[in-house]
Amino acid sequence: MIQSFVRAVLLSAILAMPSFASAGTYSDGLTRCLVENTSTDDQNRLVRWLVLAFAANSSVGDIVDINERSVDSVQREMAEYTNRVFLKDCLLEAREAVRYEGESALVNAFKFSSQVAGRAAMSDTGAAAMLEGYLLYLDEKRFEREILGK
Numbered sequence: 215m216i217q218s219f220v221r222a223v224l225l226s227a228i229l230a231m232p233s234f235a236s237a238g239t240y241s242d243g244l245t246r247c248l249v250e251n252t253s254t255d256d257q258n259r260l261v262r263w264l265v266l267a268f269a270a271n272s273s274v275g276d277i278v279d280i281n282e283r284s285v286d287s288v289q290r291e292m293a294e295y296t297n298r299v300f301l302k303d304c305l306l307e308a309r310e311a312v313r314y315e316g317e318s319a320l321v322n323a324f325k326f327s328s329q330v331a332g333r334a335a336m337s338d339t340g341a342a343a344m345l346e347g348y349l350l351y352l353d354e355k356r357f358e359r360e361i362l363g364k
Contacts (some may be wrong), residue, residue: 238319239314240310240311240313240314240315240319241311241315241319241322243310244304244307244308244310244311244323245326245327246307247299247303248299248304248323248324248326249326249327249330251299252295252327252330252331254334256299256331257330257331257334257335258331259288259291259292260295260328260331261332261334262288262291262292263288263289263292264331264332266285266288266289299327308320311323
């Protein structure tokens with residue numbers, strides 16, 4: 215019971231880049247187009263790019279080494295994906311979203327697409343096992359007693 219609760223809380227926290235409510239018809243159309251035109255390979259590109267960004271955070275320097283030879287290729291792959299979905303696959307939707315709802319529609323649609331990729335990444339068995347590793351050290355009995363009242 216406690217482990218499934220804690221897992222749910224942890225995954226929610228990790229994937230909780232700000233969620234955006236429906237901004238409008240055109241933003242929703244752009245978001246839908248991005249998701250529909252983002253393949254599993256594209257999601258992997260997004261994940262690699264997001265991991266690269268997280269790895270560059272100074273607080274993880276002692277546990278993560280960035281392979282500098284890979285940085286340029288990850289950045290290029292991300293640019294290729296972004297160019298394709300915004301300038302080809304979803305060009306009409308992007309134009310309409312910006313025209314009627316402003317430039318923030320592009321940012322919000324991209325963030326949602328990144329959330330989808332993040333969820334897919336977290337469903338990987340290796341990632342899930344790593345996320346659950348801290349449960350070995352959790353004071354489960356106290357958690358249940360103090361918070362769940364058991």
